[in-house]
Amino acid sequence: MSKRLYIETVGCQMNVLDSEMVVADLKRHGYELVATPREADTVLFNTCSVREHAEEKIYSALGKLRQAKEHNPDKTIGVMGCMAQKDQKLIFQRAPYVDLIVGPGQLQQIPTLLENIRSGQGRQLAVSLGRKSGSQEVIRRSHETFDPLRDPSMRPTPFQAYLRIQIGCDKFCTYCVVPMTRGPEQGRSPEQILSEARVLADQGCVEITLLGQTVNSYRHTGEDGRVTRMSDLLRQLHEIEGLRRLKFVTNYPKDMTEELLTTIRDLPKVSPYLHVPAQSGSDEQLKRMRRGYTVADYLEMMERIERILPEAAVSSDFIVGFCGETEEDFQQTVDLVRRCRFKNSFIFKYSVRAGTKASERLEDDVPEEVKNRRNNELLAVQDEISAADNQRFVGQTVEILVEGPSRRAQKQADDGPLCQMMGRTLCDRIVVYDGNRRQAGEFLPIEISDATATTLIGRIKTVHSGPELFQLQTV
């Protein structure tokens, strides 16, 4: 029987990594990847529950498969990831032709569950325990992820990889569904992390991005009682030969400690790109969100970053239109963005999520048109800052890791060797230049000649041998 797999992934980097793992696992079980759901006999959706919009996208994609399933009942359709964990059997009700529902903690079971479906055992469902439905240890284990052998051909590029260092979240911000879908916060063991990082480096990976919901809160206590924190882990990973860049997302403001920042400063491979979501610039809102810090705490953190890592690039997330947000609250958010001058901000309109404290206790009382207006206004403010910030680079030379053809080049039909290429600086700034596809994976100096709010535009700087080396910006 043929095993042709199509997988579609939405959501965060964690999901991208999970999909990579599942594909690698299924390939070992004889599956091959195909480019469209039509060619596939197994279609998997790796889903996100953070906002309603992401869920609706999946239901609409599932709707498009209804007819295909009627014509070919042997086509297996599966929903994996956060939506599977959050909605469980509800998905079978809304899309009765779905065969498989698998939570983020059960992904290793997918080959067996698919086999069960093929052998006529009917629909399969595997999800983790709820956060109150067992002992802490049992709940924790039911959310453990599987991070099996890595297959470089499965990654977006063979020289870059994500590495999970932390599972779940215990912060319980009132708007957020993640502590329910991904379970309790657990740091993976440093031994496991280091051995995976060494394998990745041996496979030719030069850049690793460490993943966790609050990655800088990383903590692991060994059986001997020895505690490893994020800064310890970074120091150990920094030693790995072949690795040239270490990035990490996403951070929690309260855990951006002096010690962590000095560690980042002292380790040249570690990227001083800090994504630290503020979510709001109003103390009242931060309290309602139960973020556990005030605007003053956040500004203090920014000062700490500025003092220890003056070249750092800080970015943030904001939710506009959260319950009870007044015009004044919103203006305080605008003020915070102006004061912090973030490299960029991801801005989201509040979306009620079942199972969260906000959905139970607070009213979603900001009208949609107000959310839209605030969203656009904040975006415009941030864009103006990003554009001005990027102008600073015009005339400078930056070092980038070339990732591949730019989005513009990907859209063009021409697949000759010469095209617009895209890469990133150590601080995660996007750079495009006219180059050659073969340069993917190389570190190149690019002289910046123009800039927009999102992109630096430049050309390769020809390096002369000899002592008159150009001044290379490493940020």
Ligand code: 5AD
């Ligand atoms: N509505 C809107 N945005 C949300 N986020 C998390 N939960 C919600 C929600 N219910 C945003 C936060 C978080 C980012 C990943 O998504 O800004 O940092």
Ligand code: SF4
């Ligand atoms: Fe969600 Fe808050 Fe945890 Fe981030 S820190 S994943 S926003 S609960």
